[in-house]
Amino acid sequence: MSWYVLMETTVTASGDDRWELVDKVAVDGGKEAAVARAVETTRTYAAGGSTEYGRQVFRTSPTSWIVELSRSYWDDGRERTSTRHLHITVAELEFAQEAPPAERPKRRWSRG
Template structure:
């Protein structure tokens, strides 16, 4: 892809790390049909995180953004009582406004050294 505006729409999916301190981009879902279709797809995707036996809350935090809370009750063998595991997913609708591709990697020059000379690789 060359530089400049492309006008392509995406749903960006972020998840938090194990401790909930850092968010990481996990997926970029390309959506055909413009911004309205991307907004609709993002909300559908947010609701799709429901799994049998899991709790699900979907929050629209702003027009192009959702926070999904997924809960699961599990039994702790060590404390002999249930506890709740909570995970979060953040979805945002974004327009790709600029992109350039990385230059292809080039093979580095062979390293010169005593071992390489001894093995006849110079």
């Protein structure tokens, strides 16, 4: 089977925060290679392309991490800090099934 590094981040929808899968990277070389790639990702991932983040990396299991990214900025003459969280996990793909093709909408008759 294939090994992946999965990345989730917190997303706010309708006022509620929830975790959402935002990336999955297939890794050649087995579990050890996937763990090494995940460790690198915890230290280098830049949210939104910016590298101006503080970072705390928490290992929650041998194959799972929570990363807190923080960024300082000025707003209304005051310095503020925002945070963003990532959940990075190593996982083995055990089953996959392609989505069936979408059915073409039935044509409606129109007068005109």
